Amino acid sequence: MTQRTLVLLKPDAVERGLVGAILARYEAKGLGIAAMDLRVIDGDFSDRHYAEHLEQPFYPGLRTFITSGPLVALVVEGERAVEAVRALNGATDGIKAAPGTVRGDHSTSGSRNLVHASDSPESAAREIALWFPALDPTPGR
Ligand code: CMP
Numbered sequence: 233m234t235q236r237t238l239v240l241l242k243p244d245a246v247e248r249g250l251v252g253a254i255l256a257r258y259e260a261k262g263l264g265i266a267a268m269d270l271r272v273i274d275g276d277f278s279d280r281h282y283a284e285h286l287e288q289p290f291y292p293g294l295r296t297f298i299t300s301g302p303l304v305a306l307v308v309e310g311e312r313a314v315e316a317v318r319a320l321n322g323a324t325d326g327i328k329a330a331p332g333t334v335r336g337d338h339s340t341s342g343s344r345n346l347v348h349a350s351d352s353p354e355s356a357a358r359e360i361a362l363w364f365p366a367l368d369p370t371p372g373r
Pocket of ligand 1: 285343
């Protein structure tokens, strides 16, 4: 089942020069890029993206971090792309993330963890509409 998912290469990934290495992992897996943009977001946009986390104790720090510099937003497309990208990214906490994953290989943090990916097809549809309103969340369009 071909899907699309929203992926963020967070400001730490851009600052550390890991954009190309992370994209190469998705491409090597056989996934494609349907949209991609380098941008800086403000606090209001962060609140919309992370709507379900607004009340979490970690959210103020996450908001400061995600708005701190340029990030790369992209829509990744391919077979079961939601699950595939989350498997490639690894667990949220870089220490717990398995070696061989993006976070397991490159992060020791549970917050500066390089990447975000939609956690379900429903989240993907919402997040793609927020970040790329002109793009159809359905593959191949
Ligand atoms: P992300 O996939 O972008 O979705 C929510 C983000 O919140 C997550 O990655 C982490 O960056 C951050 N996060 C989740 N849990 C914690 C935590 N316990 N402490 C700090 N940040 C967290």
